[in-house]
Amino acid sequence: MKEKSKIKKEPLIKLSRREDIDRKHSWTFRALAIVAALIVDGIIIMVIVHMNPFDIYGTMFAGAFGTSRKVWITLKELSLLLLISIALTPAYKMKFWNLGGEGQVLMGAWATALCMLYLGNTLPGPLLLLVMFLAAVVVGAIWAMIPAVFKAKWGTNETLFTLMMNYVAIQLVAYFIIKWEVPKGSGHVGIINQATQSGWLPYIGTNSYPLIVGLVVLVTIGMHVYLKYSKHGYEISVVGESQRTATYVGISVDKVIIRTLILSGAICGFAGWLMVSGSDHTITTTIAGGMGFTGIMVSWLAQFNVIVMILCSLLIVFMGQGASEIATSFGLNEAFGDILTGIIIFFIIGVEFFINYKVHTRKSSGKEEA
Amino acid sequence: MFSLVAFIPRAILQGMPLLFGCTGETISEKVGSLNLGIPGVMYVGAICGVIGAFIYEQSCGGNVVPIVAILIPFLACLAGSLLMGLLFAFLTVTLRANQNVTGLAMTTFGIGFGNFFGGSLMKLTGSAVPSIALSATSRSFRTSLPFADDCGAFGKIFLSYGFMTYLAVAIAIVTAFILTRTRIGLQLRAIGENPATADAAGIDVNKYKYFAICIGCMIAGLGGLFYVMDYANGVWSNDAFGDRGWLAIALVIFTLWKPNIAIFGSILFGGLYILNLFIPGAGMATKELYKMLPYLVTIIVLIITSMRRKREHQPPEALGLPYFREDR
Numbered sequence: 001m002k003e004k005s006k007i008k009k010e011p012l013i014k015l016s017r018r019e020d021i022d023r024k025h026s027w028t029f030r031a032l033a034i035v036a037a038l039i040v041d042g043i044i045i046m047v048i049v050h051m052n053p054f055d056i057y058g059t060m061f062a063g064a065f066g067t068s069r070k071v072w073i074t075l076k077e078l079s080l081l082l083l084i085s086i087a088l089t090p091a092y093k094m095k096f097w098n099l100g101g102e103g104q105v106l107m108g109a110w111a112t113a114l115c116m117l118y119l120g121n122t123l124p125g126p127l128l129l130l131v132m133f134l135a136a137v138v139v140g141a142i143w144a145m146i147p148a149v150f151k152a153k154w155g156t157n158e159t160l161f162t163l164m165m166n167y168v169a170i171q172l173v174a175y176f177i178i179k180w181e182v183p184k185g186s187g188h189v190g191i192i193n194q195a196t197q198s199g200w201l202p203y204i205g206t207n208s209y210p211l212i213v214g215l216v217v218l219v220t221i222g223m224h225v226y227l228k229y230s231k232h233g234y235e236i237s238v239v240g241e242s243q244r245t246a247t248y249v250g251i252s253v254d255k256v257i258i259r260t261l262i263l264s265g266a267i268c269g270f271a272g273w274l275m276v277s278g279s280d281h282t283i284t285t286t287i288a289g290g291m292g293f294t295g296i297m298v299s300w301l302a303q304f305n306v307i308v309m310i311l312c313s314l315l316i317v318f319m320g321q322g323a324s325e326i327a328t329s330f331g332l333n334e335a336f337g338d339i340l341t342g343i344i345i346f347f348i349i350g351v352e353f354f355i356n357y358k359v360h361t362r363k364s365s366g367k368e369e370a
Numbered sequence: 371m372f373s374l375v376a377f378i379p380r381a382i383l384q385g386m387p388l389l390f391g392c393t394g395e396t397i398s399e400k401v402g403s404l405n406l407g408i409p410g411v412m413y414v415g416a417i418c419g420v421i422g423a424f425i426y427e428q429s430c431g432g433n434v435v436p437i438v439a440i441l442i443p444f445l446a447c448l449a450g451s452l453l454m455g456l457l458f459a460f461l462t463v464t465l466r467a468n469q470n471v472t473g474l475a476m477t478t479f480g481i482g483f484g485n486f487f488g489g490s491l492m493k494l495t496g497s498a499v500p501s502i503a504l505s506a507t508s509r510s511f512r513t514s515l516p517f518a519d520d521c522g523a524f525g526k527i528f529l530s531y532g533f534m535t536y537l538a539v540a541i542a543i544v545t546a547f548i549l550t551r552t553r554i555g556l557q558l559r560a561i562g563e564n565p566a567t568a569d570a571a572g573i574d575v576n577k578y579k580y581f582a583i584c585i586g587c588m589i590a591g592l593g594g595l596f597y598v599m600d601y602a603n604g605v606w607s608n609d610a611f612g613d614r615g616w617l618a619i620a621l622v623i624f625t626l627w628k629p630n631i632a633i634f635g636s637i638l639f640g641g642l643y644i645l646n647l648f649i650p651g652a653g654m655a656t657k658e659l660y661k662m663l664p665y666l667v668t669i670i671v672l673i674i675t676s677m678r679r680k681r682e683h684q685p686p687e688a689l690g691l692p693y694f695r696e697d698r
Contacts, residue, residue, distance in 0.1 A: 015694075099470065150676070154673070154676045156672055156677075157676065159470060160685075163406075163616070167613055167617075167665045168665050168666060171665070172659075172662065174661075175656075175659050296470070297475055300468060330493075331490075331493055332489070333487075333489030333490045334485075335481070335483075335489065337482070338481065338485075339483055339486055342475055342476070342480075342482060342483075345478075346479070349467045349472055349475060350467065
């Protein structure tokens with residue numbers, strides 16, 4: 001053994017970057033990764049709750065799509081996650097790491113709740129909704145614009161800046177929740193304008209979820225067109241590829257960074273508006289429920305492809321809803337879904353490597369010669 | 371009345387989990403790995419320690435041997451955090467995945483892992499206790515020097531803690547020494563600044579990165595353990611650890627990647643966290659605004675350092691970037 005290791009050999013595994021990434025090839029890899037992840041998830045559930053794997057996914061399916069109410073909840077969650085991913089996408093395309101989605105959504109939600117509390121029952125319905133919408137969008141945009149301005153002017157690290165802004169937002173909202181809490185000392189704002197439903201998105205059927213889904217579809221199409229066919233979208237991709245090239249062809253990089261982040265933050269604020277006005281009718285510090293972070297993963301994993309983004313969001317929402325069904329029926333903790341989703345994401349992250357790089361193993365003949 | 375003697379020990383207790391997390395994250399960032407999974411790692415470290423201690427306490431039925439009661443959770447915590455570190459290193463170093471996305475996924479996973487086992491441990495082990503309260507283990511962790519009480523204010527401020535507080539400070543000092551005064555530290559920093567140059571100089575980039583990420587995660591995991599066993603008296607409650615993991619990452623920036631400064635930084639952050647309890651007339655609402663202060667000062671530090679552009683105060687040059695030798 002010792003003699004062998006002395007001789008310098010060709011390394012066991014060699015890597016090279018794949019130059020031409022075959023589309024079909026890469027999708028097969030991704031699909032395999034998801035199947036593998038679902039198998040691992042199945043095994044974990046089996047070990048913990050002693051169910052057979054088919055029953056597990058049957059129960060999960062029932063949890064996400066069992067009744068028409070559950071279907072609508074799943075669709076609503078899917079839309080909101082998709083919306084936030086869509087919001088973050090232009091920033092990533094520009095290679096600007098906006099980790100502040102959570103805070104931007106929360107500030108949008110805060111502005112919406114503020115309007116509902118102070119202007120509710122004074123303005124006519126549609127006008128109030130419009131004011132709430134504008135407030136949410138503007139506040140969300142400002143929250144994203146602050147780090148963008150510093151990035152553009154002084155190159156301040158945006159990853160860390162946007163991350164910190166989340167917690168500033170959370171504490172700010174926590175402050176207002178205590179100011180607004182009903183009853184005093186409960187730590188909850190409660191359902192806002194429950195009696196009058198002032199400032200609530202109109203119901204279609206028994207809730208506003210269909211409206212939320214519709215609005216998100218519109219924004220999704222809009223963003224797709226914006227990124228693909230508009231001049232702004234082109235500028236974003238040039239800045240993302242190379243800031244020097246962008247400067248050379250006369251694109252003002254600073255302007256593009258700030259403009260794109262305003263758009264990104266505004267859509268996040270819009271998501272906050274939908275959450276408060278359309279779904280929760282209250283405000284909590286956890287109203288965004290980590291979607292600001294999950295959205296980052298969805299957006300990045302989908303590589304700016306809208307269809308993939310929808311599928312990714314669906315998978316994550318399905319796992320979340322399904323796992324919570326299993327957790328409830330076995331008296332386990334809701335956080336179960338986070339573990340399962342985490343595992344799926346690890347697999348998808350890992351498989352990118354096999355799509356982008358080719359692995360060459362040492363030939364058996366090489367071994368003989370050595 | 372504001373009492374410094376009462377305030378400082380509490381600020382230190384609040385600060386120590388942050389110090390562990392910050393030291394761990396600093397080591398990781400020094401080799402260019404922005405590990406946003408640290409909050410998750412701290413949860414995993416904490417819950418692994420809790421699981422170890424829980425099983426031990428249940429199995430020995432009250433006759434807890436202090437040294438074993440410390441060792442089992444301690445090792446369980448290190449093992450759990452090490453696994454998380456290996457996961458991050460495997461994905462970002464070997465598979466060259468994006469660090470931000472991997473880190474965030476690890477945080478989601480880690481917090482889920484902690485809350486799931488924290489909320490389901492009693493059910494899964496079929497034990498009859500209503501909640502996880504590891505008072506015997508916690509007592510072992512909190513054992514302070516016997517003569518601390520006799521030393522008055524000095525004893526209260528400096529000697530009244532369990533061993534992990536001193537461990538945190540010691541780790542921070544040793545880390546600062548290794549990073550700035552030794553060859554290993556120089557090589558680690560070289561990788562964080564420019565991995566290609568480091569590689570050309572004959573440094574095994576991947577080995578060092580693995581090493582630094584794993585050690586960093588293990589140290590950070592201890593922060594979680596400290597929180598449960600020492601600060602929270604062995605009582606686990608879901609989400610109680612809160613955003614301390616992110617605060618630890620903020621502290622790294624605040625202290626400009628210097629663990630020795632982080633000792634004071636962590637106590638300052640800890641103090642800001644509980645300041646409201648010591649300021650008369652501050653209501654519940656204002657308390658939340660005080661908790662915002664650590665993040666605000668971090669942002670200000672971030673802005674000022676980027677404006678002043680002093681080289682020694684910048685983040686490591688290659689922070690967040692994967693390294694592939696053949697890409698040069």
